[in-house]
Amino acid sequence: MKLPSDTTIVEYDQPGDPTVLRVRRGELRPPGDGEVTVEVVTAGISHIDAYVRSGAEKDWDDPFPRRSGSDFAGIVVAAGAGTAGFPVNSEVIGHVRSGAQAAFLTVGIDRLVRRPPTVTWEIAGGLYLAGVTALDTLDDLKIGSDDTVVISAAAGGVGSIEAQIAKHRGARVVGTCGRRNFDYLRQLGITPVQYGDGMADRIRAAAPAGVTAFIDNFGQDGHALAADLGVPAGKFRSSAARREVEMALLAEDAASVAHGTQQLEKITALAARRAFTLLISGHYALDDVAEAYADLQKLHSRGKVVLGTKPVNPRRITKARDIAEARA
Numbered sequence: 001m002k003l004p005s006d007t008t009i010v011e012y013d014q015p016g017d018p019t020v021l022r023v024r025r026g027e028l029r030p031p032g033d034g035e036v037t038v039e040v041v042t043a044g045i046s047h048i049d050a051y052v053r054s055g056a057e058k059d060w061d062d063p064f065p066r067r068s069g070s071d072f073a074g075i076v077v078a079a080g081a082g083t084a085g086f087p088v089n090s091e092v093i094g095h096v097r098s099g100a101q102a103a104f105l106t107v108g109i110d111r112l113v114r115r116p117p118t119v120t121w122e123i124a125g126g127l128y129l130a131g132v133t134a135l136d137t138l139d140d141l142k143i144g145s146d147d148t149v150v151i152s153a154a155a156g157g158v159g160s161i162e163a164q165i166a167k168h169r170g171a172r173v174v175g176t177c178g179r180r181n182f183d184y185l186r187q188l189g190i191t192p193v194q195y196g197d198g199m200a201d202r203i204r205a206a207a208p209a210g211v212t213a214f215i216d217n218f219g220q221d222g223h224a225l226a227a228d229l230g231v232p233a234g235k236f237r238s239s240a241a242r243r244e245v246e247m248a249l250l251a252e253d254a255a256s257v258a259h260g261t262q263q264l265e266k267i268t269a270l271a272a273r274r275a276f277t278l279l280i281s282g283h284y285a286l287d288d289v290a291e292a293y294a295d296l297q298k299l300h301s302r303g304k305v306v307l308g309t310k311p312v313n314p315r316r317i318t319k320a321r322d323i324a325e326a327r328a
């Protein structure tokens with residue numbers, strides 16, 4: 001194909017809610033040495049993008065206009081010199097600090113892994129930030145077969161990956177969620193416990209032999225709860241610690257990029273051999289990016305919400321969750 005000189009991109013000019021997002025045309029530079037141009041098929045959306053966009057995240061001083069999104073999957077359409085391993089037509093999964101939400105992007109091959117055919121495009125596009133955050137956290141806490149771990153927001157993007165990989169490593173897993181997610185977690189072999197008042201007693205009942213580790217994704221009462229459950233400080237991860245993991249995964253220095261790509265390779269291999277599945281509960285067209293973030297920010301997604309540049313059917317599909325919420 002002839003490489004276009006511009007591409008559809010998602011950008012914003014000032015902080016704000018999802019309505020500040022603009023779907024525009026932007027320059028697409030040809031690949032330089034060590035770079036390829038990727039035609040994006042799917043791209044992820046994450047809470048950290050929303051914190052950066054809203055201005056809640058203070059450690060982000062990239063100039064405006066800012067581009068959005070860090071996870072993507074797509075097909076290499078042009079390759080610069082020194083890109084062996086990623087020829088034209090390679091299917092790839094990748095990460096950038098921002099700007100993944102685009103029809104095309106030009107990136108270094110140090111940010112890419114190959115997409116195995118068993119990892120669907122939808123999963124591949126939402127894999128980087130959620131998957132590597134989950135993997136880094138489990139690695140850091142050394143979660144293994146001796147552990148009984150409590151994971152908050154276990155039906156969400158990061159939590160559902162953490163819970164399944166912890167189980168894959170032989171741990172017993174208790175996941176907090178609302179009642180509508182009980183069956184979802186049970187079918188993954190995770191013991192569901194409803195969050196809210198009385199949660200400590202419900203966790204003790206679900207794990208009578210005790211709890212050894214606690215990962216708090218949601219971030220309200222994790223410290224107190226972990227202490228109440230007798231979890232040692234070294235086996236507790238707060239939501240604030242998770243923010244630091246995610247910010248490190250978006251850093252531009254060579255060591256951070258290399259770490260991100262190494263871990264992306266591992267999480268992709270785990271997905272390929274079905275150590276976990278990532279449920280995609282929302283698949284929006286790139287043009288509907290503001291709506292996708294509004295959905296995510298309701299805080300009740302199951303698995304991940306992703307964007308597609310070529311959705312098979314761009315018409316809106318009412319989700320079971322929309323019906324349940326309308327009735328509630």
Ligand SMILES: NC(=O)c1ccc[n+]([C@@H]2O[C@H](COP(=O)([O-])OP(=O)(O)OC[C@H]3O[C@@H](n4cnc5c(N)ncnc54)[C@H](OP(=O)(O)O)[C@@H]3O)[C@@H](O)[C@H]2O)c1
Nearest residue numbers: 153155156157158177178181195217218239243299300301
């Ligand atoms: N502190 C930080 O910097 C930081 C960084 C990233 C993410 N977070 C937060 O961490 C949470 C999970 O992250 P994610 O990326 O996995 O998001 P996500 O996919 O949007 O998580 C959604 C899940 O959160 C669950 N949830 C809603 N209210 C909850 C509560 N009170 N207690 C426990 N779980 C609850 C929902 O379960 P039900 O539908 O069953 O209620 C849903 O499955 C998000 O709320 C996000 O804002 C914080």
